Amino acid sequence: MSTPSPLREQREAMVDALLRWFAEAARPLPWREERTPYRVWVAEVMLQQTQVEKVKRYYAAFLRRFPTVEALAAAPLEAVLKAWEGLGYYRRARALHRAAQTIVAEYGGRLPDEVSALRRLPGVGAYTAGAVASIAFGQAAPAVDGNVRRVMARVLAHPAPPRAEIEEAVSLLLPADEAGTFNEALMELGATVCRPRHPQCRRCPWRPFCRAHREGAPEQYPAPKGRPALPHYDVVAAVIIGEEGRVLLAQRRAEDMLGGLWEFPGGKREADETREAALRRELLEEMAIHIEVGEPLIEMEHAYTHFRITLTAFRARLVAGEVRCLECDAFLWADEADLERLPMSVTDRRIATLVAPLLGTRLTAGEGRATSPT
DNA sequence: GAAACGTGGGC
DNA sequence: TGCCCAAGTTT
Numbered sequence A: 001m002s003t004p005s006p007l008r009e010q011r012e013a014m015v016d017a018l019l020r021w022f023a024e025a026a027r028p029l030p031w032r033e034e035r036t037p038y039r040v041w042v043a044e045v046m047l048q049q050t051q052v053e054k055v056k057r058y059y060a061a062f063l064r065r066f067p068t069v070e071a072l073a074a075a076p077l078e079a080v081l082k083a084w085e086g087l088g089y090y091r092r093a094r095a096l097h098r099a100a101q102t103i104v105a106e107y108g109g110r111l112p113d114e115v116s117a118l119r120r121l122p123g124v125g126a127y128t129a130g131a132v133a134s135i136a137f138g139q140a141a142p143a144v145d146g147n148v149r150r151v152m153a154r155v156l157a158h159p160a161p162p163r164a165e166i167e168e169a170v171s172l173l174l175p176a177d178e179a180g181t182f183n184e185a186l187m188e189l190g191a192t193v194c195r196p197r198h199p200q201c202r203r204c205p206w207r208p209f210c211r212a213h214r215e216g217a218p219e220q221y222p223a224p225k226g227r228p229a230l231p232h233y234d235v236v237a238a239v240i241i242g243e244e245g246r247v248l249l250a251q252r253r254a255e256d257m258l259g260g261l262w263e264f265p266g267g268k269r270e271a272d273e274t275r276e277a278a279l280r281r282e283l284l285e286e287m288a289i290h291i292e293v294g295e296p297l298i299e300m301e302h303a304y305t306h307f308r309i310t311l312t313a314f315r316a317r318l319v320a321g322e323v324r325c326l327e328c329d330a331f332l333w334a335d336e337a338d339l340e341r342l343p344m345s346v347t348d349r350r351i352a353t354l355v356a357p358l359l360g361t362r363l364t365a366g367e368g369r370a371t372s373p374t
Numbered sequence B: 001g002a003a004a005c006g007t008g009g010g011c
Numbered sequence C: 001t002g003c004c005c006a007a008g009t010t011t
Helices: A005-009 A011-025 A037-046 A052-065 A069-074 A077-084 A091-107 A115-119 A126-137 A146-156 A163-173 A176-192 A211-215 A275-287 A336-341 A346-358
Strands: A232-240 A247-251 A266-268 A290-303 A308-320 A330-334
Touching: A005 A011, A005 A163, A011 A163, A011 A176, A037 A052, A037 A091, A037 A126, A052 A077, A069 A091, A077 A091, A115 A126, A126 A176, A146 A163, A146 A176, A146 A211, A163 A176, A232 A247, A232 A275, A232 A290, A232 A346, A247 A275, A247 A336, A266 A275, A275 A290, A275 A308, A290 A346, A308 A346, A330 A336, A336 A346
Parallel strands: A232 A308
Antiparallel strands: A232 A266, A247 A330, A290 A308
16 A cells, blocks of 8 residues: 555654654653663563553562563563562563573573564564664664554544554654654654543644544544453352461463463353352362362452453362362462462452461361461 | 453543 | 453464
């Protein structure tokens, strides 16, 4: 396809207006303080599908814990997942860890500066490669994220511009000597002015160049995408406290959803089952043990990306069998310190918070009475 | 190309 | 309340 000529003709004016606006309006963000390639890379991975305000709460702590590529590469994966706890899309943390090891092994601990090499690192796609190459290394590469897609959809008044068309348009505008600043400015414009709803066209440096604004309905671009309704499942989990006052946890398989995180074992209820029966079946299938299910401890609603659940955690007691991991990567009888240390998803973290005070004393399931300490 | 992959804020 | 969606990547 060909880029509309207006963009080509107005290139200089558009670049100039955007950069002047950004010099004035750029938010002070933690990852804009020191632009080392490592810091830029970590920020860009954290920012994938994640709002700036949330990343702010993790970024400094993560860099304190893993100050260099070498430190990240040398750390146990579990520590990286712990630093990621609550951020979501945990595959990113595993990929970041693996990529750090690749960078140490193959690039002497320095991030590669070219898009093609960056792109080969796990967790680095077209956007992140362009962002790191341009922001950290000054390469003239486009970085097309959701903000840029929306801004360009409006500038071009195209309901659903293909990625290639957006990259072509951005590349046409991209100033070779300020590519990183330009990319950041374009994202900043989308995030703060050209927002999904109620775009602030009065404050927009690109208003004179925007076809959607001329048409009078910028909010119509890009066209919303219809989504199927999320299926719902009943999920059950077991809080099994053994005679040592420790609770049974399982580590989710690395390749599964929430891979590598620790959980209270359990699973989905099937259509013809009670929740109690489902829990007994799951513990037999996953951990090879027979349990007696006690009273529910907590119930919560939670929405994942593509389904919703009602999660009920039950007290339970080990009746027979020896614990083995049939459908998990590891298991552990956890004390209070383990509960705090191990990485968990938000739902299991809530159960853990509730369970922690019950540990360390010899409690019998369903009894609620402490025996004398040993 | 479509589906999978977390979480929480905003309306 | 329920739905949208955010600095995307992988399979």
